[in-house]
Amino acid sequence: MSQSTTQSPSSPEAETPGVETSRASLRRALALVAGVLFVFQVGRWMIVPGLDLFVLSDVFRDLADPLRTGVLSSANFSRLSVMALGVWPYVAAWVVFEFLHGMFTPAAHARYRRWATGVIAIFWSVGLANAMQGYPHLVADPGVWFVIPASLSIAAGTMVLVWLGEQITKTGFCDGIWLLAAADILSGLPVAVIQIVHGYDTGVFSGFAVLLIAAVTVGLVVLIVLFETARLRFPLVQIDAADGQVAEGDAKGERITGHHTLKLDNVTVVPLMFAASLIALPPTFASLLDYETSAMLLPYYAYVAPGQPLHLILFGVLVVVFTFLVTAIKVSPKAVLRDVEKTGQTVAAVPQGEAQSYVDRVLTFWTLVVAAYLIVLALLPQLLTMIIGVPVVSNGRLFLIVVLVGLDVLRRTLVLQSLKQLPRQTG
DSSP, rough: OOOOOOOOOHHHHHHHHHHHHHHHHHHHHHHHHHHHHHHHHHHHTTTTTTBGGHHHHHHHHHHOOOTTTOOOHHHHHGGGGGTTTTTTHHHHHHHHHHHTTTTSSSSHHHHHHHHHHHHHHHHHHHHHHHHHSSSSBSSSOOOOOHHHHHHHHHHHHHHHHHHHHHHHHHHHSSOOHHHHHHHHTTTHHHHHHHHHHHHHTTTTTTTHHHHHHHHHHHHHHHHHHHHHHEEEEEEEEETTTTTTTOOHHHHHTTOOOOEEEEOOSSSSTHHHHHHHHHHHHHHHHTTTTTTHHHHHHHHHHHGTTTTTTTHHHHHHHHHHHHHHHHHHHOOOOOHHHHHHTTTTETTTTSSSHHHHHHHHHHHHHHHHHHHHHHHHHHHHHHHHHHHSSSOOSSSHHHHHHHHHHHHHHHHHHHHHHHHHHHHHHOO
């Protein structure tokens, strides 16, 4: 059961310094966020060393959006920059370490996650440098002496961003690394809007298609807000300290003494990212094989490409599996009941011996609902792409990250606003 207590200061003057400190901290945090975002955007225009600048114009045409609007943006340019990976290696490490929840102290957890981020960043940057060599004449001097400095510069760019994100986190404003991930996603928003407008003007999109895109976008945001702010509330009744039993009227739930609250969605993006990663593993490893073998396997991988029926089925099954697995790791019915009993209470309207099985049934049902929500979130943009033929709406994982960061910032801002109002009320 969550309890809240309110302590009134002895005088308005006693509270004011704390509020001023909060305001000053917010100003410093906002200044730091603005500076980090500026560095991030500048870094997205810093080209990896060893590329032929005269060939870049041809590359940009290939990197342009599907509607060929000719828009040059940092979202396209960044694919060849030292910030090409952004903070996504950290996100990958974070997802893996969610399965190790509770195995390490918070400090050790953060340290190991940082090391894993470095390893993933190096691995991905080598693959990206090799991919750059695959474009004709893009690399001035292909070979190991391009791959090594290019890989190190890209990996270093990621680690710099992770460090800058950690500095934002220390201010308490929000999780800085996830803020940078959201900023990376939102950097493609202007191009997406231009795609839609250009597609409508040229007849690629009908008016109905534009309305459908808008409806899906708004619907996904509303769906995420509803589920990510939803809470499970277990009604509680008091246990008699003398005999450890519940009075008859209380056992029927007639006198509720409190509630135990749990977050509905305890897995967020973890199942989505793991499902997508597992499906993408075979083609990824095939790309590391020789050309003949990779070409031979390519027709088989086409069956699990996004939008294909087999892909939709596999993705849905994997999301359900990982949703239940992560929920079981992070939320245990036994632990929930133990926390409740520490307060001298138990679940209302349930016999004491059946409380754990009741909590287990409730968690199982709502975990299945959360899995269905994540499947809709992930597959609805794919279905929209199949209908209109152009991927203008990003995948659900990215929607989820942006909305979660926005909710986190909003929550912390509301806390600050309540602190600002406190001296006025107590005065």
